[in-house]
Amino acid sequence: MTKPLYELGETPPLGVVPAQMYATVIRRERFGEPAKAMLTEVVDVPRPGRGEVLVYTMAAGINYNNVWASLGTPLDVISMRQKTLGATEAFHIGGSDGAGVVWAVGPDVRDVKPGDHVITSGGQWDETAPDVRLGVDPMFAKSLTAWGYESNYGSFAQYALVQEHQCHPKPANLSWEDAGSMLVTGATAYRQLTSWAPHDVRPGDVVLIWGGSGGLGSAAIQIVKNRGGIPIAVVSSEERGRWCLELGAKGVINRNEFHHWGRLPDIDDVPAVEAWNAEARRFGKKIWEILGERRSPRIVLEHPGEDTLPTSMMVCDTGGMVVICGGTSGYNGDIDLRYLWMRSKRLQGSHGSNDRENREVIQLMADGRLSSCVTWCGTFDQIGEAHQMLHENRHPMGNMAALVNAVSPGLTTL
Numbered sequence: 001m002t003k004p005l006y007e008l009g010e011t012p013p014l015g016v017v018p019a020q021m022y023a024t025v026i027r028r029e030r031f032g033e034p035a036k037a038m039l040t041e042v043v044d045v046p047r048p049g050r051g052e053v054l055v056y057t058m059a060a061g062i063n064y065n066n067v068w069a070s071l072g073t074p075l076d077v078i079s080m081r082q083k084t085l086g087a088t089e090a091f092h093i094g095g096s097d098g099a100g101v102v103w104a105v106g107p108d109v110r111d112v113k114p115g116d117h118v119i120t121s122g123g124q125w126d127e128t129a130p131d132v133r134l135g136v137d138p139m140f141a142k143s144l145t146a147w148g149y150e151s152n153y154g155s156f157a158q159y160a161l162v163q164e165h166q167c168h169p170k171p172a173n174l175s176w177e178d179a180g181s182m183l184v185t186g187a188t189a190y191r192q193l194t195s196w197a198p199h200d201v202r203p204g205d206v207v208l209i210w211g212g213s214g215g216l217g218s219a220a221i222q223i224v225k226n227r228g229g230i231p232i233a234v235v236s237s238e239e240r241g242r243w244c245l246e247l248g249a250k251g252v253i254n255r256n257e258f259h260h261w262g263r264l265p266d267i268d269d270v271p272a273v274e275a276w277n278a279e280a281r282r283f284g285k286k287i288w289e290i291l292g293e294r295r296s297p298r299i300v301l302e303h304p305g306e307d308t309l310p311t312s313m314m315v316c317d318t319g320g321m322v323v324i325c326g327g328t329s330g331y332n333g334d335i336d337l338r339y340l341w342m343r344s345k346r347l348q349g350s351h352g353s354n355d356r357e358n359r360e361v362i363q364l365m366a367d368g369r370l371s372s373c374v375t376w377c378g379t380f381d382q383i384g385e386a387h388q389m390l391h392e393n394r395h396p397m398g399n400m401a402a403l404v405n406a407v408s409p410g411l412t413t414l
């Protein structure tokens with residue numbers, strides 16, 4: 001007889017789906033600091049519907065989006081799902097990055113079967129929707145949602161529920177935690193740097209990377225190097241700077257040496273505008289010092305947002321692009337529009353990654369050309385704590401992962 005609940009790492013026979021599972025759960029009444037909002041609970045295992053796959057999660061990646069889910073802001077993901085999707089669950093199981101074993105499949109699933117080792121990517125969309133059928137990049141699809149953030153049953157549970165196309169074969173040489181922690185940051189950075197032609201990184205391109213020692217930044221430095229570009233990283237400590245140099249950055253800038261962060265001063269406040277300009281120019285000169293010539297970044301990889309966007313727009317080269325995927329420091333990104341039009345600059349939003357981009361990143365990892373940079377691999381019960389560290393910007397450099405059903409780090413098979 002099937003046991004109703006298995007302990008973490010106590011694997012049921014392949015294909016046997018227990019009634020219940022352990023999950024890291026957020027509830028509306030606990031919204032707040034991640035360490036308190038995310039608690040281990042026992043919940044029912046979801047059943048895969050048409051085109052869906054149930055994955056036995058071995059490891060999960062820790063990402064910023066579930067800091068937002070814990071806080072309940074800027075989006076209360078639980079209420080949003082109940083209102084717009086008719087969801088009945090009054091809880092959220094996060095986790096937009098994962099790796100595991102296909103355990104059960106719903107009707108019409110063709111390309112994966114129980115026992116397959118897969119990496120699960122974070123974008124979900126309706127493959128039958130007219131826009132997707134007509135060939136739109138799914139990242140522009142009306143139905144696009146982030147699995148384990150906007151949708152439920154992410155990788156922070158013994159079983160995760162995904163759409164079939166989210167399952168990518170796991171290269172045999174990758175550990176569960178490496179495989180399960182890279183796409184949200186690595187493939188997002190890859191899209192930012194390669195998919196916005198003509199501003200795809202080309203040999204010799206200078207690329208400014210904010211948060212170079214973070215998840216996105218660590219991947220971005222490696223991707224720029226792989227394509228023959230020149231990465232310059234911004235950090236907030238010497239230790240983080242050393243990390244970026246080891247990954248291949250040409251040089252680093254410590255943002256704590258500057259004081260002009262945040263929103264632009266009012267245009268009529270001449271002394272404040274002059275002070276801001278002087279600091280931003282001093283920052284730009286640091287880039288020239290690193291390069292040994294007066295050359296500006298053709299691409300700026302943005303994600304801090306409010307604190308840094310004005311500087312990004314100023315230091316970006318004429319005809320260059322600032323490509324942004326987040327707003328860690330705030331959502332009101334000021335732009336002095338004169339820099340935008342007089343110098344023909346481009347401000348490009350970029351979100352997630354499509355399946356081609358995911359597969360290309362997985363290939364780079366399998367070939368040893370892109371490291372996941374996992375420096376912290378915690379246990380299942382530490383998922384809330386990991387998000388708390390992220391929230392307070394006191395997390396280790398690189399990427400973080402948590403073991404779910406995997407019993408120790410470094411494992412590559414069940």
Ligand code: NAP
Pocket residue numbers: 063064065184185188210211212213214215216217234235236237240255303304307308325326327328329350351352353390393398
């Ligand atoms: P992370 O590992 O925490 O790295 C972000 C880095 O940004 C930090 O290490 C920090 O480095 C730097 N930073 C923090 N606050 C800053 C500020 N006020 N000014 C300048 N730099 C600051 O996070 P991540 O995983 O790389 O994600 C970064 C952002 O991208 C998050 O907002 C996340 O939600 C977003 N994101 C979006 C997508 C998408 O698809 N849209 C995907 C992935 C991530 P220093 O302190 O050393 O400067």
